[in-house]
Amino acid sequence: MISQHLFSRQQLQLQDVVTARWRLMPLVGLSLSTAKETVVVDLNYFQREDQLWLIQYFRNQIPPDRQQDWPRFCWLIAMRLKRQSQPKTEVSGAHEILITRRRYDRIAMPLTIISTLTGIGLAWWLQNLGFLTLPFFILSFWLLMRFQTPKKGYVQPRIWGDKDNRDTLILISVLGLTSMLYLIARKLDAPEPTTFLWFCSFLVLSAIAFTPYLMRSERERKQRETTRLEEAMREWDADQTAENA
Secondary structure, three states, rough: OEEOOOOOEEEOOOOOOOOOEEEEOOOOOEEHHHHHEEEEEEEHHHHHHHHHHHHHHHHHHHOOHEEHHHHHHHHHHHHHHHHHHHHOOOOOOOOOOEEEEHHHHHHHHHHHHHHHHHHHHHHHHOOOOHHHHHHHHHHHHHHHHHHOOOOOOEEOOOHHHHHHHHHHHHHHHHHHHHHHHHHHHHHHHOHHHHHHHHHHHHHHHHHHHHHHHHHHHHHHHHHHHHHHHHHHHHHHHHHHHHOOO
């Protein structure tokens, strides 16, 4: 394998690779180490189809016992690329939803109107013109998501169908509501010591109430993650066997 950079060139034989580490951070790719040097393959430089081909190639050419961190990489990167290369466009149950460009259009229109009115109201109430930029964030997000969506759409699990997503949304909602109430109290000129004490007390009580729930949720999340890792590797191996048959 040859890795060509602007001012350097590296070359190694795959049979000399001692360790191949699949990487998620800070780059997505593969780190190949021999007894003398290390070459990093950054998949971000390649098109999606080429990324999938490279993953399949290195996975097949390097002995599995020399590969590290493959289960998580397989779940988060490899299987995602494989599903994107053959997008599913039929919903198979109530836990799934078909995402289309038209769906983003329907969501963006009311959100843009609401964010515009909200931005105008906050700019007038707080005397801060920066809130007038709120609709532009909505429009930017809409354009990004719309043009990343295939024309035929794709199927993904519903947000509330995944317990990890539900726990995250509940926590964010509680913190967001608490912060909003605190800002409203300050705006209404409530006594600062009393308001701050109430805010801190609410956070402490919320932490006490949520800690057992979060600990249990974290244990369940790890168990679900282990199951998903195993399922992703089995699905990958099954697809590879079917392709090679």
